[in-house]
Amino acid sequence: MEPELQDAIRRVHLIVGNARTEGYHVVVGTGSTILFQAALYALSSSSAVVAQPMKVVCAAPYYSQYKEQVELLQSRLYEWGGDANTYDDEDKTAPFIEVVTSPNNPDGSLREATVANKTENGGKLIHDLAYYWPNYTPITRPEDHDIMLFTLTKCTGHAGSRIGWALVKDVAVAQKMTSFMQITTIGVSKDSQLRAARILQVVADDCESKAGAFGYGGDDADRTFFGECRKVMAGRWEKLREAVKGNDVFGLPKYPKRYCNFSGRYFQPAPAFGWLECKEGYDASALMKANNVLTRGGDTFGASNRYTRISMIGREEEFDRFLERISGIHCVNEDEDKEGEEGLVVIHDNNGNARRGNGNFLHEVK
Amino acid sequence: MEPELQDAIRRVHLIVGNARTEGYHVVVGTGSTILFQAALYALSSSSAVVAQPMKVVCAAPYYSQYKEQVELLQSRLYEWGGDANTYDDEDKTAPFIEVVTSPNNPDGSLREATVANKTENGGKLIHDLAYYWPNYTPITRPEDHDIMLFTLTKCTGHAGSRIGWALVKDVAVAQKMTSFMQITTIGVSKDSQLRAARILQVVADDCESKAGAFGYGGDDADRTFFGECRKVMAGRWEKLREAVKGNDVFGLPKYPKRYCNFSGRYFQPAPAFGWLECKEGYDASALMKANNVLTRGGDTFGASNRYTRISMIGREEEFDRFLERISGIHCVNEDEDKEGEEGLVVIHDNNGNARRGNGNFLHEVK
Numbered sequence: 001m002e003p004e005l006q007d008a009i010r011r012v013h014l015i016v017g018n019a020r021t022e023g024y025h026v027v028v029g030t031g032s033t034i035l036f037q038a039a040l041y042a043l044s045s046s047s048a049v050v051a052q053p054m055k056v057v058c059a060a061p062y063y064s065q066y067k068e069q070v071e072l073l074q075s076r077l078y079e080w081g082g083d084a085n086t087y088d089d090e091d092k093t094a095p096f097i098e099v100v101t102s103p104n105n106p107d108g109s110l111r112e113a114t115v116a117n118k119t120e121n122g123g124k125l126i127h128d129l130a131y132y133w134p135n136y137t138p139i140t141r142p143e144d145h146d147i148m149l150f151t152l153t154k155c156t157g158h159a160g161s162r163i164g165w166a167l168v169k170d171v172a173v174a175q176k177m178t179s180f181m182q183i184t185t186i187g188v189s190k191d192s193q194l195r196a197a198r199i200l201q202v203v204a205d206d207c208e209s210k211a212g213a214f215g216y217g218g219d220d221a222d223r224t225f226f227g228e229c230r231k232v233m234a235g236r237w238e239k240l241r242e243a244v245k246g247n248d249v250f251g252l253p254k255y256p257k258r259y260c261n262f263s264g265r266y267f268q269p270a271p272a273f274g275w276l277e278c279k280e281g282y283d284a285s286a287l288m289k290a291n292n293v294l295t296r297g298g299d300t301f302g303a304s305n306r307y308t309r310i311s312m313i314g315r316e317e318e319f320d321r322f323l324e325r326i327s328g329i330h331c332v333n334e335d336e337d338k339e340g341e342e343g344l345v346v347i348h349d350n351n352g353n354a355r356r357g358n359g360n361f362l363h364e365v366k
Numbered sequence: 367m368e369p370e371l372q373d374a375i376r377r378v379h380l381i382v383g384n385a386r387t388e389g390y391h392v393v394v395g396t397g398s399t400i401l402f403q404a405a406l407y408a409l410s411s412s413s414a415v416v417a418q419p420m421k422v423v424c425a426a427p428y429y430s431q432y433k434e435q436v437e438l439l440q441s442r443l444y445e446w447g448g449d450a451n452t453y454d455d456e457d458k459t460a461p462f463i464e465v466v467t468s469p470n471n472p473d474g475s476l477r478e479a480t481v482a483n484k485t486e487n488g489g490k491l492i493h494d495l496a497y498y499w500p501n502y503t504p505i506t507r508p509e510d511h512d513i514m515l516f517t518l519t520k521c522t523g524h525a526g527s528r529i530g531w532a533l534v535k536d537v538a539v540a541q542k543m544t545s546f547m548q549i550t551t552i553g554v555s556k557d558s559q560l561r562a563a564r565i566l567q568v569v570a571d572d573c574e575s576k577a578g579a580f581g582y583g584g585d586d587a588d589r590t591f592f593g594e595c596r597k598v599m600a601g602r603w604e605k606l607r608e609a610v611k612g613n614d615v616f617g618l619p620k621y622p623k624r625y626c627n628f629s630g631r632y633f634q635p636a637p638a639f640g641w642l643e644c645k646e647g648y649d650a651s652a653l654m655k656a657n658n659v660l661t662r663g664g665d666t667f668g669a670s671n672r673y674t675r676i677s678m679i680g681r682e683e684e685f686d687r688f689l690e691r692i693s694g695i696h697c698v699n700e701d702e703d704k705e706g707e708e709g710l711v712v713i714h715d716n717n718g719n720a721r722r723g724n725g726n727f728l729h730e731v732k
Contacts, residue, residue, distance in 0.1 A: 030396050030528075030551045037550065041439065068549050073407065074442035160556035162396075183434050184403065185396045185551075190526035192555040 001028045002193040008200035009165055012155075013142075015207045016226070017261050018132050020144040024167040025174035028188050029181055032130055032151035032164030036099075037069055037184075039147050039166065042176035043097055043124045044077040054124075055081030058099040059114050060302035061106050061275070063128070066099055067302075083302050084115045100145075101128040103137045106301050106309035107253055108271030110137070130154045134221075135229035137269040138260035146170065152196050154272060156203060156225070157313070163188070163196040221263040230263070233270035236312050236319055240274055243327045249287070250326070251277040274310040284308035291325050367394045368559040374566035375531055378521075379508075381573045382592070383627050384498050386510040390533040391540035394554050395547055398496055398517035398530030402465075403435055403550075405513050405532065408542035409463055409490045410443040420490075421447030424465040425480050426668035427472055427641070429494070432465055433668075449668050450481045466511075467494040469503045472667050472675035473619055474637030476503070496520045500587075501595035503635040504626035512536065518562050520638060522569060522591070523679070529554070529562040587629040596629070599636035602678050602685060606640055609693045615653070616692070617643040640676040650674035657691050 005028060010021045029035035044054040056070045060083040070080045081087055084098055102111035108131075116123040127145040131137065133155050148167040153159035168174040181188065207224045221227050244250045255269040276295070278284040285297030285308040298307030310322070371394060376387045395401035410420045422436045426449040436446040447453055450464055468477035474497075482489040493511040497503065499521050514533040519525035534540040547554065573590045587593050610616045621635040642661070644650040651663030651674040664673030676688070 030555070031553075034551050065549070072546070072549050073439050076440035076442065160553070162551060162553060162555040180438070183431070183438055185400050185528060187397075187526075187528060189396070189528040189555045189558040191557045191561050195557050 001026065001188070002190060002197060004197035005163075005193045005200075008197045008204065009150075011204045012200050013167075015204055016134060016139060017142050018134075018139045019129065019148055019150070019167055020142045021167060024169060025171060027166040027168055027174055027177045027181070028193065029164045029166065030185055030188050031153065031162045032128070032149040032166070033065065033069065034181070034184070035149050035164050035166045035177065036066070036126065036128065038177040038180035039126045039149070039173075040070065040078050040097065041180045042173045043126070045176065046172075052094065053077055053079040055079060055087070055094070055096040056099065057081040057084040057087045057096060057115055058101070058302075059084040059111065061104070061298065061307065062099070062302050063101055063105040064296060064300040087115050096123045097126060098123050099126045099128060101130075103131040103269060103271055105131065106273050106296070106307075107275035108137075108255065108269055108273065109253070131272055134226040134260055134262045135233055136271055138258040138267055139262045140258055140260070147173065152199070156199055158196065158199055161192040161196055163192050221265070227263065230267070230270065233272075233312065234267070237268075237270045237274075239323055240312070243323050244276075246327065247329055249279055249282070249329055253277075270312070272311070272313045274312055276308050276310055278306045278308070280306065282306055287329070288326070291329055293322055293325050367392065367554070368556060368563060370563035371529075371559045371566075374563045374570065375516075377570045378566050379533075381570055382500060382505060383508050384500075384505045385495065385514055385516070385533055386508045387533060390535055391537060393532040393534055393540055393543045393547070394559065395530045395532065396551055396554050397519065397528045398494070398515040398532070399431065399435065400547070400550070401515050401530050401532045401543065402432070402492065402494065404543040404546035405492045405515070405539075406436065406444050406463065407546045408539045409492070411542065412538075418460065419443055419445040421445060421453070421460070421462040422465065423447040423450040423453045423462060423481055424467070424668075425450040425477065427470070427664065427673065428465070428668050429467055429471040430662060430666040453481050462489045463492060464489050465492045465494060467496075469497040469635060469637055471497065472639050472662070472673075473641035474503075474621065474635055474639065475619070497638055500592040500626055500628040501599055502637055504624040504633055505628045506624055506626070513539065518565070522565055524562065524565055527558040527562055529558050587631070593629065596633070596636065599638075599678065600633070603634075603636045603640075605689055606678070609689050610642075612693065613695055615645055615648070615695055619643075636678070638677070638679045640678055642674050642676055644672045644674070646672065648672060653695070654692070657695055659688055659691050
C-alpha cells in the first residue's frame with residue numbers, strides 16, 4: 001500500500017470523526033467490494049473454524065451484492081445464510097459472520113449488529129460503513145468495530161478509481177486480508193492509489209482551511225466539500241419527498257434528525273438511495289419500469305417487491321427527469337374496468353397513458 | 367471497458383503479430399491474475415458441468431500462483447489437479463481445465479497443451495501468454511487459442527497499473543468472465559485503463575514510426591521499444607551464462623534460435639526468469655539464500671528443489687549485484703571434512719566463507 005494513501009485515509013477519518021484509526025491496520029483494495037470478500041476469507045479460513053462453511057448473514061433489506069459475492073465461487077469456507085433477522089442457529093455456537101451496513105444500503109437506516117449479540121459466541125462482524133460520511137448522514141461518533149469497510153466511491157464519488165479500504169483491529173485478520181488481495185489481484189493499482197491519496201489530501205486540506213482542524217460547526221462546515229455535498233443531497237431529498245407527497249402510491253422512510261459532530265448541526269440523513277415503498281399489492285420496480293425509471297426491486301435486497309431502490313446520486317439532469325416521471329404517477333380505482341379483477345388499479349403516467357398493476361406485473365389497459 | 371484501451375490492445379497485437387484479435391472479445395481485468403480466476407469461473411460454472419469440481423492442471427514446472435489461486439476459496443467449482451504430465455483421468459471424460467503458459471514461467475520453454483490433446487473430450491484450455499512478446503522471445507506466429515491472457519506488467523513493465531486483458535473467442539465465456547469481474551471488483555480502475563491505453567498507443571506509434579506498420583525487420587525493429595528491451599534482456603542472459611559457465615554448481619536451460627516475425631531476425635529467447643539448475647543433491651534456493659540471493663525454489667513450481675527461479679527483470683544494479691554474488695559460488699569436495707558425511711560439499715562464497723549443503727539445508731562449516 002502506498003504510504004501517502006494510508007496517511008490521507010487516516011487524516012480524513014480524524015478530521016471527519018467517523019471512525020477511529022489509532023491502533024487499526026489499513027488494508028487497501030480494488031474498491032471495498034473485494035475487501036468484503038477478503039474479510040470473508042480472513043474470518044472463515046482460520047484454523048479454529050469447523051468443517052462446516054460459515055454462514056454469512058445480513059439483516060434485510062440488505063445490499064444485493066453480498067449474496068452474489070458470497071455465492072459466486074461456491075466456497076467451502078462460507079455460504080449465504082440470508083436475513084439476519086430470521087437466522088436461527090439451533091445450538092447458538094456455530095461460527096458465523098454478520099454484515100452490518102450502516103447507514104444501510106438500500107434503506108438508509110442506521111444499523112447495529114443483530115444476530116451477533118444474540119448468540120453465545122457472538123459471531124464475527126464486518127461493518128460496511130461506505131455511507132457513513134457527512135454528505136449523507138450525521139456523524140454521531142467515531143466507529144470502532146473490528147473490521148470497517150470504506151470506499152472512495154461514496155466518500156468523494158470517484159468510483160472509477162476502484163479504491164476501497166478496510167480499517168482492521170486484529171493484525172492477523174489484516175494480514176490475511178492483505179494476503180487475499182495479494183493472491184487474487186497481486187496488488188492495487190498504484191495509479192489509482194496515488195490519485196486517491198491526492199483527492200483525500202485535497203478534501204482534508206479543504207476541511208482544515210475552512211474551519212481549522214477539529215474546529216467545525218455551522219457555516220464553516222457547510223462550506224467544506226462534505227458540507228456542499230450534503231446541501232445537494234438534502235435538496236434532492238426535499239424534491240423527492242415533495243414529488244411523492246402529491247401521489248397516493250409511494251411512501252418513503254422517515255429519518256430522525258441527529259446532531260452531526262462534523263457539521264455542528266442537527267440534520268436529517270439524506271441517503272444515497274431512496275427506498276421507495278408502494279401501496280400493498282404493487283410491484284414497485286415494475287411500476288417504475290412502466291414509467292421508464294430503472295430501479296432495483298425489493299426482492300434483490302431480501303425484501304418485498306413492494307419496495308424498490310432508487311439512486312439519489314446520479315447526474316442532476318437524470319435526477320430531474322426521474323422526478324418528472326414519478327410525479328405523474330397516481331393511482332385510480334377503475335370501477336369501470338371491463339375485466340373487473342379485484343383490487344385492480346390503474347396508474348396514469350405523465351402522458352395520460354393508463355397502466356395497471358396487480359402486485360406482480362403491469363400491462364397496458366388500452 | 368474503456369474503448370481507448372480496447373483499441374490500443376488490438377492495435378499492439380496486430381503490430382507485434384503475437385495474437386489474433388479479429389473475432390475475439392477483449393475482457394479487461396485488474397492484472398491477468400484475476401482474469402485467470404475469471405476464466406476458471408467461466409469454464410467451470412456452466413450448466414453442462416457435472417457435480418464434481420473441475421480439475422485444473424498445468425505441466426510442471428508451473429507458475430506457483432496458479433495452485434494458490436485455485437485453492438484459495440476452496441471452491442466447489444474447481445480444484446487443483448497438479449502436474450498435467452502425470453494427470454490421469456481414468457475414464458478420460460471428466461471435464462478439466464489445462465493452463466498452458468507459453469513461454470513458460472519459470473523455465474521459459476515454449477509450451478503446447480499436453481493433457482487436453484490426450485483425452486476424449488479434450489478439456490478446456492487457458493493460455494497464459496504473458497511473456498509472448500518480442501522483448502523475451504521470438505514471435506513465430508499469431509496465437510489463436512480459445513482464451514489468451516496478457517498483462518501490461520510483462521509487455522511494458524507497468525505492473526503497478528494492474529492491467530491485464532483476455533482475448534476470448536466464445537462470447538458466452540467472455541460474458542461470464544466480465545460478470546466475474548463485475549461481481550468481484552465491480553470494474554477495473556479507469557485511471558489505470560486510460561494510462562495503459564496511452565502507454566500502448568505510444569508503444570504502437572513507436573513501432574510504426576520506426577518501420578511503418580507491418581514493415582519490420584532488422585535494424586528498424588531493433589530500435590523499437592521491444593527491440594531495445596530485447597537487447598537489454600539478451601545482454602543480461604549473456605552475462606548470466608558467463609557467470610554460470612565459470613562455476614561447477616549451476617546449469618541453465620538452452621533455448622534454440624528461432625525466427626521472429628516482428629524483429630525480422632533469428633534470436634534465442636531471453637526469458638524474464640532464469641531457471642537455475644543445481645548439481646544433484648543440492649537445494650538451489652537455500653544455496654542462493656546462503657549467498658544472499660532471494661529466489662523462488664523449485665518445489666513451489668511443482669518441480670525439484672534442485673531448481674530455483676531467478677528474476678532477470680529487476681533493476682540494473684540489482685542484477686549486477688546478483689551476478690557478483692553467484693559468480694563467487696563454486697563447489698569443492700572437502701575430503702578433510704571432520705564430520706565426513708558422504709556426498710558433502712563445501713560452497714565458498716565471494717568472501718571466502720565456506721558453506722556446505724546436503725540437499726535440504728545449508729549451514730556454516732566454521
